[in-house]
Amino acid sequence: MSSSPDPSSPAATDLARPYAAPAMALVQEMTAAALAEPDRAVAFQGAPGANSHIAALQYDADCLPLPCFSFADAIDAVKEGRARRAIIPIENSQNGRVADIHFLLPESGLAITGEHFMEIHHTLMAVGAGPFTSVISHPQALGQCRHRLRADGLVPLDHPDTAGAAATVAERRDPQLAAIAPAMAAELYDLTVIARDIEDAHDNMTRFVLLAKDALDPATVAGTAMTTFVFEVRNIPAALYKALGGFATNGVNMTKLESYQKGAAFAATEFYADIVGAPGQPAVDRALEELGFYSKHLRMLGTYSQARAR
Numbered sequence: 437m438s439s440s441p442d443p444s445s446p447a448a449t450d451l452a453r454p455y456a457a458p459a460m461a462l463v464q465e466m467t468a469a470a471l472a473e474p475d476r477a478v479a480f481q482g483a484p485g486a487n488s489h490i491a492a493l494q495y496d497a498d499c500l501p502l503p504c505f506s507f508a509d510a511i512d513a514v515k516e517g518r519a520r521r522a523i524i525p526i527e528n529s530q531n532g533r534v535a536d537i538h539f540l541l542p543e544s545g546l547a548i549t550g551e552h553f554m555e556i557h558h559t560l561m562a563v564g565a566g567p568f569t570s571v572i573s574h575p576q577a578l579g580q581c582r583h584r585l586r587a588d589g590l591v592p593l594d595h596p597d598t599a600g601a602a603a604t605v606a607e608r609r610d611p612q613l614a615a616i617a618p619a620m621a622a623e624l625y626d627l628t629v630i631a632r633d634i635e636d637a638h639d640n641m642t643r644f645v646l647l648a649k650d651a652l653d654p655a656t657v658a659g660t661a662m663t664t665f666v667f668e669v670r671n672i673p674a675a676l677y678k679a680l681g682g683f684a685t686n687g688v689n690m691t692k693l694e695s696y697q698k699g700a701a702f703a704a705t706e707f708y709a710d711i712v713g714a715p716g717q718p719a720v721d722r723a724l725e726e727l728g729f730y731s732k733h734l735r736m737l738g739t740y741s742q743a744r745a746r
Contacts (some may be wrong), residue, residue, distance in 0.1 A: 454505050458486060459483040459603035463503050470502035470519060477519035478646075479510040483596035485621030490600065491644045496554045503597065514647060515610065516693045520646045521549070528556065529641040530667045537645065538666050538696055538708040541737055547651035548664050549613045556580070556640040561602060561627040562614040568630075572601040573616035581616055583636045590614070600670060602627060614666035638739050646740070654714035654739040662691075664737040667727060668698070668706045675730050677735040678708075682726030690693030691746040712746060714739045 455463055460552045463485040468507050480488035492501045502519045504510040513519040541548070559582050559653035562568060570591040571578070571666035578592040580587065585592055595601035600622035605613055614630060615621075622629050638725040645664075654661065692710040713720040715736070728734050 441522075442592055455483055455503075455600060456603035456607040458606040459600060462624065466501060469626045470500040473500055474491055474499045474518055475520050477513075477521075479504050479513035479519040479522040481505070481507045481510050481524065483553065483600035483603050483621075485599035485602060485618060485624045486597050487554065487618055487642065488523055488525060488644070489597075490618060490620060491525070491552055491642075493552045494554060495523060495550070495644070495646065507540055511546060511647065514546055514649060516545060520648060523552065523644050524647060525642050525644050527643050528580065529637075529639065533694075538694070538706070541647065542666055546647040546649060548645045548648035549624045549648045549650075549652050550740045551662065551743045552644045552646070553744045554642055554644065556635065556642050557618070557633050557638075558598075558616050558640075559619045559622060559632050560614055560616055560630040560633045560634050561622040562605060562611070562630055563609050563627060564611045564729060565628065566614070566630065567612070568614040571603060571614045571616055571701075574601065577616045578636045580637075580640060584634045595694075596684065599624070620671055625666055651736075652740060653737050655717050657714055658710060658741050660742040660745075661738045661739050662710055662712060662742045663720070664708070664710050665715055665724075665735060666706055666708050667731045669733040670730055670732050672730075678732035680726045682723040686723045688719050688723045689746065690715050 448625050466484060476499055478492040478496065479502040480492050480618040481504055484503055489501050492499055502513055504513055506523055510524065510733045514522045524537060527533055541708040558577055567588060570593055571585060572593040572595050574597050575594050576596050599616040599621040601615040602617040602625050604624040606627055669679050689712040690709055691712060693706045695705050715721060
């Protein structure tokens with residue numbers, strides 16, 4: 437659906453820069469505040485006004501959001517002590533996987549300590565009233581608005597994040613270029629709102645996870661617990677069937693199971709899974725024991741309070 441600008445075009449030059457000029461002052465201001473109080477800091481990927489920025493404030497209104505250019509940068513901010521937590525979007529109800537958390541998290545040394553669900557509403561914004569020939573945004577946002585873009589005949593251009601795309605439009609002042617971003621970004625970058633709620637499905641929801649250095653003790657998790665882990669099954673017939681059988685026989689609800697390839701050889705398939713429950717609960721312990729018997733390795737990524745009933 438989406439297409440990237442030619443490497444020699446002005447748009448490509450802008451996209452290569454970490455942040456457009458209209459965002460830089462806000463980034464510097466927010467970074468200074470977060471670094472002064474790292475225990476309150478929540479790192480997020482994107483420019484100020486991104487959905488992750490909004491999610492951080494929804495999850496903890498007293499936090500100090502720390503903008504980071506990439507997901508890896510946000511994780512590094514926690515590993516290096518510049519922020520106590522990071523908030524990362526991992527899946528969207530309409531467009532699937534957002535961040536490759538199963539690649540990013542296992543090697544990071546961080547743990548999932550919470551989750552947050554947020555309705556996603558996309559706003560079309562620009563420096564003027566149009567008409568427009570192209571629209572710039574994160575590939576996820578472009579994908580979630582693809583029917584509207586096709587109907588309007590707009591050429592989609594990829595950008596690392598939605599709010600950064602809005603800042604780029606504000607900087608370039610190109611009357612034929614629009615951005616798709618949260619309404620907050622239009623306010624921050626003094627853009628004109630052309631249309632609100634342009635997403636193809638209005639039940640559009642993104643799930644975020646909170647990451648921290650220290651995992652929560654499963655026994656201290658309040659309410660219904662969720663547990664996330666990754667595993668690789670042994671190379672024997674029906675290994676996956678047998679590995680997952682323990683969850684069925686013990687009545688443990690597995691709410692997510694996703695496969696992915698590790699490495700370039702396509703020789704080993706790994707799986708990312710969410711279950712309802714926590715280690716220490718007899719049914720969960722029995723299911724994990726059976727999973728471990730049929731797995732080459734099993735890595736727990738965290739146990740945390742369920743934010744939304746499955």
